[in-house]
Amino acid sequence: MTTSAPRRPRQDAVDNRAGILSAATAAIAHDPQASINTIARSAGLSRRALYGHFADRNALLAEIIDAGAERFNRIASDVTDTDAQVALARLTSLLWQQAAHVQVAASIALDDAHLEATGKALAPLRHAVAAILQRGQNDGTLRTDVDVTTLARLVEEAARAAITRVDATLPEARSLAVRTTLSMAGLSWRETVALLEAHPDILGAPAAGDVATNGTAPATADATPATADTATAGAKR
Amino acid sequence: MTTSAPRRPRQDAVDNRAGILSAATAAIAHDPQASINTIARSAGLSRRALYGHFADRNALLAEIIDAGAERFNRIASDVTDTDAQVALARLTSLLWQQAAHVQVAASIALDDAHLEATGKALAPLRHAVAAILQRGQNDGTLRTDVDVTTLARLVEEAARAAITRVDATLPEARSLAVRTTLSMAGLSWRETVALLEAHPDILGAPAAGDVATNGTAPATADATPATADTATAGAKR
DNA sequence: AATAACTTGCACAGTGATGTGCAAGTTATT
DNA sequence: AATAACTTGCACATCACTGTGCAAGTTATT
Structure with a gap:
C-alpha cells in the first residue's frame, strides 16, 4: 500500500510540450499577438491540450x-x-x-x-x-x-x-x-x-565550448x- | 424651394476632428493597439462622437x-x-x-x-x-x-x-x-x-522653405x- | 492486458473591443 | 429665435480570444 510513486510523464507528452515551446517561439517571433489557438495548432495540438501543459x-x-x-x-x-x-x-x-x-x-x-x-x-x-x-x-x-x-x-x-x-x-x-x-x-x-x-x-x-579548441584556433575557416x-x-x- | 446648400461643417466639429487625428497620432505612437475609446477620450471626446468623424x-x-x-x-x-x-x-x-x-x-x-x-x-x-x-x-x-x-x-x-x-x-x-x-x-x-x-x-x-534664405545661409545659428x-x-x- | 496519462471536441462563462441605433441634450450658425 | 449640427450616454449585436469542465477516445508504459 505504499502510495505508489507517480509515474513519470509520458514521452510523447514531453515532446509535445517541447513542440509547443518551439512553435510558440516561432509564432511569437512572427507575431507577438499570436493566439493560443494559432500556437497550439502550429505545434500540431489542439488548443485544449496546450492548457494541459501550461x-x-x-x-x-x-x-x-x-x-x-x-x-x-x-x-x-x-x-x-x-x-x-x-x-x-x-x-x-x-x-x-x-x-x-x-x-x-x-x-x-x-x-x-x-x-x-x-x-x-x-x-x-x-x-x-x-x-x-x-x-x-x-x-x-x-x-x-x-x-x-x-x-x-x-x-x-x-x-x-x-x-x-x-x-x-x-x-x-x-x-x-x-x-x-x-x-x-x-x-x-x-x-x-x-x-x-x-x-x-x-x-x-x-567557437570554444563543446569541442575542445585550445587557445587560438588556427583552422576554423x-x-x-x-x-x-x-x-x-x-x-x- | 431651392434645396438649400448644406451648411458647412461647424467650427468646433472641425477642431474636434483635428483633435482626434492629433490625439490618435500621439496615442498610436505610444501604443499601436490603442483602442478607439482611449483615442477619443484623450481627444476630449466620447467614443461615440469619434464615429461621427471617421x-x-x-x-x-x-x-x-x-x-x-x-x-x-x-x-x-x-x-x-x-x-x-x-x-x-x-x-x-x-x-x-x-x-x-x-x-x-x-x-x-x-x-x-x-x-x-x-x-x-x-x-x-x-x-x-x-x-x-x-x-x-x-x-x-x-x-x-x-x-x-x-x-x-x-x-x-x-x-x-x-x-x-x-x-x-x-x-x-x-x-x-x-x-x-x-x-x-x-x-x-x-x-x-x-x-x-x-x-x-x-x-x-x-532650413530653406518658409522664410526666404538666399543661397548659403550665413546666420541661422x-x-x-x-x-x-x-x-x-x-x-x- | 490493465492502467494511468494524454488528447480531443464541445459547451460554457467571461472579457474587451468594435460598430450602430436612438433619444435627449448642447452649441454654433443663420 | 430657429435650425441644423454636433455630442453624449446607453443599449445592443458581434467578434475574437481566454480559460475551464467534462465525457469519450487514443496511446505509452508497466
Whole structure:
C-alpha cells in the first residue's frame, strides 16, 4: 500500500510540450499577438491540450523568455575578449545564432505587460554590453560622442535590426550583423571589414565550448570561406 | 424651394476632428493597439462622437498615415544636396522634427494589416533614400560592403531607432539621430562629427522653405548654438 | 492486458473591443 | 429665435480570444 510513486510523464507528452515551446517561439517571433489557438495548432495540438501543459498564456511566455535568457546569459559570459571591439563583434556573432530568440525578446519587449520579465531576462546581457562599451570608451577604441547608456540602447537596436530584419539565409548575414553593430559603435565600415579579417574566428564555428579548441584556433575557416568576398560584394567599382 | 446648400461643417466639429487625428497620432505612437475609446477620450471626446468623424478604425488610421506621408514626401523632395553624406544627414535631421509621425509609421508598419498602406505612404521617402545611398556608393562616399537594398533597410532602422528610442528632449537628440544614421551608412564617428561641424546648417532651423534664405545661409545659428558642444558631450577625456 | 496519462471536441462563462441605433441634450450658425 | 449640427450616454449585436469542465477516445508504459 505504499502510495505508489507517480509515474513519470509520458514521452510523447514531453515532446509535445517541447513542440509547443518551439512553435510558440516561432509564432511569437512572427507575431507577438499570436493566439493560443494559432500556437497550439502550429505545434500540431489542439488548443485544449496546450492548457494541459501550461497554466495560461503568461506561463507559456515566461518559459519562452527564460529559455532566451539562458542562452543570452551563456553567450554573455562566454565572451571574454579584452579588446572591446572584438568583444562586441563576437557577442553579436554569437547572438546571431539565436535569431529566433532575439526576435522573440524584441517582440515581447515592446509589450508593456511583459516589459519587466524581458528586462530581467536581458539584464545580464545588457550589463555585459554596457561593460564592453564602457571599456571601449575608456581606451578610446569606441565612440565617445555618446554617453554609455544611450550608446548601449543604440547598439542593441542596431543588433536587433541586423539580426531580425535581414534575411538570415544570406551567406553574409552573420558578417553583416557584426559589421552593423560595430558601425553603430563608431567604427567606419572599412575598419569593421579589417577587424573581421584580422579575427576570422569571430565568424567561425560555434567557437570554444563543446569541442575542445585550445587557445587560438588556427583552422576554423570552414563555414565562412573568406570575409573579403562578402565584404566587397555590392561594390560598384 | 431651392434645396438649400448644406451648411458647412461647424467650427468646433472641425477642431474636434483635428483633435482626434492629433490625439490618435500621439496615442498610436505610444501604443499601436490603442483602442478607439482611449483615442477619443484623450481627444476630449466620447467614443461615440469619434464615429461621427471617421467611419471606422481603418479610416482613422488611413488619414494618419496620409498625414505622415505628406510630411515625409515634402522632406524627401526638399533635400537636394549633391553630396550623399550631406543629403543623408539633412534628410535625417528633417525627419527628426517629425518624430511622432516617424514613430506612428514604424508602429503601424509592424502590423501586417496596414503594411500595404504604410508601404505606399513611405515609398517616395524610401525611393529618395535609395537614390542617395546609390549615389554615395557610386562615388565611394558611403559604404560599399552592403548592397543598396539591405543598406537602405539598415539605415532606415537606424534612423527609426535614433528618432524614436532616444529621449527627444535631450539637447543633442537631433544631432545624435543624424550621427547615428551616418554611422550606419559607413562613416566613423569622428567623420560624422566632422561633417556636422563642416555643415552647421544641417542641424539649424527649418532650413530653406518658409522664410526666404538666399543661397548659403550665413546666420541661422539660433536654435542650435554650436555642434561642438553636443558632439563632444560624453567624451571621457 | 490493465492502467494511468494524454488528447480531443464541445459547451460554457467571461472579457474587451468594435460598430450602430436612438433619444435627449448642447452649441454654433443663420 | 430657429435650425441644423454636433455630442453624449446607453443599449445592443458581434467578434475574437481566454480559460475551464467534462465525457469519450487514443496511446505509452508497466
